[in-house]
Amino acid sequence: xxxxxxxxxxxxxxxxxxxxxxxxxxxxxxxxxxxxxxxxxxxxxxxxxxxxxxxxxxxxxxxxxxxxxxxxxxxxxxxxxxxxxxxxxxxxxxxxxxxxxxxxxxxxxxxxxxxxxxxxxxxxxxxxxxxxxxxxxxxxxxxxxxxxxxxxxxxxxxxxxxxxxxxxxxxxxxxxxxxxxxxxxxxxxxxxxxxxxxxxxxxxxxxxxxxxxxxxxxxxxxxxxxxxxxxxxxxxxxxxxxxxxxxxxxxxxxxxxxxxxxxxxxxxxxxxxxxxxxxxxxxxxxxxxxxxxxxxxxxxxxxxxxxxxxxxxxxxxxxxxxxxxxxxxxxxxxxxxxxxxxxxxxxxxxxxxxxxxxxxxxxxxxxxxx
Numbered sequence: 001x002x003x004x005x006x007x008x009x010x011x012x013x014x015x016x017x018x019x020x021x022x023x024x025x026x027x028x029x030x031x032x033x034x035x036x037x038x039x040x041x042x043x044x045x046x047x048x049x050x051x052x053x054x055x056x057x058x059x060x061x062x063x064x065x066x067x068x069x070x071x072x073x074x075x076x077x078x079x080x081x082x083x084x085x086x087x088x089x090x091x092x093x094x095x096x097x098x099x100x101x102x103x104x105x106x107x108x109x110x111x112x113x114x115x116x117x118x119x120x121x122x123x124x125x126x127x128x129x130x131x132x133x134x135x136x137x138x139x140x141x142x143x144x145x146x147x148x149x150x151x152x153x154x155x156x157x158x159x160x161x162x163x164x165x166x167x168x169x170x171x172x173x174x175x176x177x178x179x180x181x182x183x184x185x186x187x188x189x190x191x192x193x194x195x196x197x198x199x200x201x202x203x204x205x206x207x208x209x210x211x212x213x214x215x216x217x218x219x220x221x222x223x224x225x226x227x228x229x230x231x232x233x234x235x236x237x238x239x240x241x242x243x244x245x246x247x248x249x250x251x252x253x254x255x256x257x258x259x260x261x262x263x264x265x266x267x268x269x270x271x272x273x274x275x276x277x278x279x280x281x282x283x284x285x286x287x288x289x290x291x292x293x294x295x296x297x298x299x300x301x302x303x304x305x306x307x308x309x310x311x312x313x314x315x316x317x318x319x320x321x322x323x324x325x326x327x328x329x330x331x332x333x334x335x336x337x338x339x340x341x342x343x344x345x346x347x348x349x350x351x352x353x354x355x356x357x358x359x360x361x362x363x364x365x366x367x368x369x370x
Contacts, residue, residue: 001325002032004068005050006061007039010075010299012283014042014306015313017072017093018321020053022314027054031325034058034068043310065089070325074313075300076103087111088347090329092321094118094133097344098245098358099272107345108361113329118270119243119352120320120342127242128338129320131178132312134267136302138182138238141265142171144301145234146190148263148287148294155294156261158233161191168192172228174220174249174274175238176203179267181211183236188212195228225249230257237266237274243344244354246274252290260292269297334370 003026005018016039018026023033033055037047047057058064064071065084073093077085079102085091087110095116097104107114117129127134142160149155149169162168171187173180176198184196188211196211197220198204207217218224229235229250235258239246246268255277268274269281277290280299287296302309320339324332333340344352349364356363 001069001328002034002067003321003325004058004064004071005033005035005039005055006064006071006073007036008074008303009061009078009080010303013075013300013303015074015303015310016040016043016045016306017074017313017317019043019311019314020045020049020055022318022321023050023053023055025318026322026325029322029326032056034064036061036064040310043306045310070321072317072321074303076100077106079106082106082110085110085112088113090115090324092117092317092324094270095344096270097352097355098243099270101359104345104350104355104359104361108348108350111348112345113343113347114345115324115329115339115342116243116344116352117317117342119344120338121242122338127178129313129316130240132316133302133309134178135182136305136309136312137267138179138236139186140301140305141179141183141236141238141267142186142190142234144286144296144298145171145236145263145265148296149233149261151261153287153294154261154289155263156233156259158261160187160233168214169233170231171195171234171236172225172232173197173236173238174225175240175268176200176207176217177238177240179238179240180236181207183238183267184211184215187234188215192234197224197228222249226254226257229254230259232258232262234263234265237264237268237278239268239274240271241354243352245272245358248274248276250275250277252276255291255293258291258293261294263294263296266295266297267301269299273297330370333366340366340370
């Protein structure tokens with residue numbers, strides 16, 4: 001199979017979907033690799049590194065879309081790319097379609113094969129291609145929350161860890177999954193007083209066992225959220241419903257009860273955000289203020305630490321990319337339920353229920369297309 005590695009065009013997105021080491025492994029499996037020029041530079045991999053691994057360097061994205069059977073990105077295709085995607089071409093990337101109606105319709109129109117990193121799922125319910133970036137984003141959420149608490153950024157002037165004789169800051173993490181536990185660990189490490197909320201009693205038992213003494217796991221409910229955000233200095237939105245829109249857990253009305261200069265970090269913004277007042281921002285202009293509360297809603301947080309993120313992402317995606325390339329998308333889906341769950345839009349049909357429900361579109365189970 002001919003596989004194309006595209007340069008990211010989302011603003012300040014510095015990651016690349018495959019390292020030179022990944023290219024070498026794909027080559028060993030008998031595939032041709034075409035890498036867009038300078039695609040890996042921001043992650044520390046120049047064109048020569050890809051050439052040494054056996055890739056051909058393409059001068060333009062058009063050259064990749066025109067000649068490759070499968071194209072790989074990190075982030076979702078953007079409008080300039082919609083018209084380049086060909087019928088039956090495999091697009092393997094993060095898609096987050098439930099929050100992107102225009103993209104969903106463009107992919108339906110293209111007749112392409114769209115496999116989303118974020119909905120590939122193991123039998124235990126884990127999301128192996130979302131996990132590494134969730135780990136990065138969870139840890140970054142606290143870094144960014146702590147930064148924007150500084151008064152120079154308009155924050156309340158709170159040091160999350162406090163100092164002897166002064167209370168530490170309060171961090172509320174809504175969601176006890178991969179993002180949530182990584183955010184809570186970072187906040188605990190800084191010395192903050194941390195609350196982590198989840199709706200699964202089994203998950204809360206696990207969190208109670210593994211988290212340090214300055215972290216309190218609590219059953220999530222609207223009443224608990226309303227109570228805790230009144231004292232919170234940083235709130236991290238870390239709720240995920242795989243492939244579907246995130247629920248709105250903090251409403252506009254609830255903001256009025258929060259401290260002025262508190263910080264909301266919405267890690268769920270790729271799926272529409274879990275705060276009613278959330279709207280996607282960029283690394284260039286990452287924050288805005290509503291009712292005195294700072295909102296940080298950058299949709300590609302791991303892009304700011306591209307060297308770490310690119311290597312972590314390739315470690316996770318490469319086995320699936322090899323399997324799809326070795327077997328073809330149809331056989332790979334027939335043999336792997338994990339990859340089958342990654343099918344979001346196949347040959348003009350919406351094959352992921354959460355995406356279909358988000359836009360009132362017809363849902364077609366992927367099994368009927370295999």
